[in-house]
Each structure stands twice: as structure tokens, then as C-alpha cells.
Amino acid sequence: MSDIELAEVESFALDHTKVKAPYVRKIGVEHGPKGDAISNYDIRFVQPNHGEIPTAGLHTIEHTLAGLIRTRFDGLIDFSPFGCRTGFHLIAWGEPTPAEVAAAIKTSLEDLAEKVTWDDVPGTEAVSCGNYRDHSLHSAKEWAKLILEQGISLDAFDRTNIA
Template identity: 35%
Template sequence: MEKIASFTVDHLRLKRGIFVSRKDRFGETILTTFDIRMKEPNREPVLDVPAAHTIEHLGATYLRSHPQWGNRVVYFGPMGCRTGFYVILEGCLSSIDVLALITEMFAWIASYIDEIPGATAAECGNWRDHNLDMAKWEALRFLDVLKKPLPENLEYPS
């Protein structure tokens, strides 16, 4: 089998940031998949499962409710390696195109003080496994990268 594109990225050199993972065409529609890398792979601890679960609920809620971007959101969810998330948006987009959106989302998560959306037994298959305080801490830490990104935070290492 052919190796998928995300496995060809040098994870030993990958920094935290927002990266275009792939672009797919479906008829006239282009979907851009973004790698929202919150942790440096293999160099720092991965996201704690309850924090990642909470970020998933909050991030999906924020993105799908966004007045300009909500109707272009296809997916927001965690990476299996727990170093970040994938966001799939309609359009031929760059990391710079979504930097403000992703920064706003993580600022919203970092300051969130209400009940976690979708975190009841009727709404979630693992509703007890959340950690809002840790999700906020991780979001705040990631904002340090998003507020002043370098090229290494917006483009995969070559």
C-alpha cells in the first residue's frame, strides 16, 4: 500500500502550529484539511484524553456556530496520536487564511466558563471524560504560538 501523505511529514522536525495537511477535490468543491498541531511530536507529552475531549466539544461548537465559517466546516476532531486536531474546511485555503479563525477559537476555549456543550449522557458516548480546566490550560499554551507564528508554525518542514 502507498504511504499516506501525513506519514511523510518529518515529525522529528515538526513544530506546533497550523499546517495544510491536504487538499481534496470533490467535483467543483475543494476541501482543505488542516493539521492543528498543539504539541511537538515525540518531544513533549501528548494531550490528556479528557482535555482533548473537551477541546473537541468546544472547538466543534465554536467552529460550526461561527457566523462566517460555520457553513464551511466539514469536520473538527482529534488526531489519534493526541498531538493536535484536524479541521476540514470547504475551500482552497492556506494556514494564513484560517489563522485568525483558529486563534479566535483557542482564545474562546481558553476563556470558556460555562457548561461543556454536548457533555451529558444523552449527547455524548463518554460524557464523564472531560476536563475543562486542562482544556483551557492547553488552549492558552497554544495561543502563544498562534499570536506570533513563525514560518515553521505555518508550513511543514521540508
């Protein structure tokens, strides 16, 4: 082991073999110097180490849900994919409940699956995306349908409380 010191990252302490996706999990809340709260959520769509969303589909989900969630949920700061391609971090002002987050995710996925057309997907041109050629609306729609069929749990370890 080298002499490099790394801070502990909560996500790497999570036992990925025990979670049951899809789910919404509140990772934590940070408070700024003026008391502002920022909440971080684990939005897990795919069971870790059992599958992953292909990059093009994940990219289109990211772009589309980043816009759709903002129309349903005040205070969204960021919606960013995990490198493992099994889900997203959702970062928001304040302390929304997992149920509020799950409801916004669910209705956004419903629109993605049933209503969104290619013309609705933002950031699909070179001027608005760093890898605009790597998108798939077909893949994004199929994954949205699959996630909705499975339901989104409000508990990362128990699938009895489905939103």
C-alpha cells in the same frame, strides 16, 4: 511483512521529528466529481513525541472548538483529534488559506481560555457523547493558554511566521 496492501497516508510520510508545533499546515485539497474542493489541515498544538494533551482535555477542546470554529469559519466539515493527541485534522469545503484557518483557531482558543464555562461545552451528557465522563474544562483551558503563549505558526517547519 505480510501481503496486505495499504495506501500511502500523507500524515505518516511527514517527518514528525522536523516539525515545530504549534502550527497550521495544509495537508492537501481533494476535488470531487463536480469540482467541489475539500481541504485538509494538520492543526498541531503539541510538539510530536515530546508531549500530548491528556484525553479529557483533548476531548473538551474537540467539543468546544468544533462549535467555536463554525461561528468564525464558513465551510467547516470536521475537527477531529489525532490519535497521538498532539493536534487535530480540520476538514473544510473550499480552499481557505492557512492564515484564515489559524485566525479562526486562535480566536476560538482565546474564547476557550478566557470565556467558556462548563455550561458552554457541548456534548457533555450521555445522550450527546459516547464518553461524556471523560472531559476536563480545566485541562482544556490550560492547554489553550499554553498554545496561545507559544503562538500558532503558518509554517510547520519554521516558527518565524506566527499568527
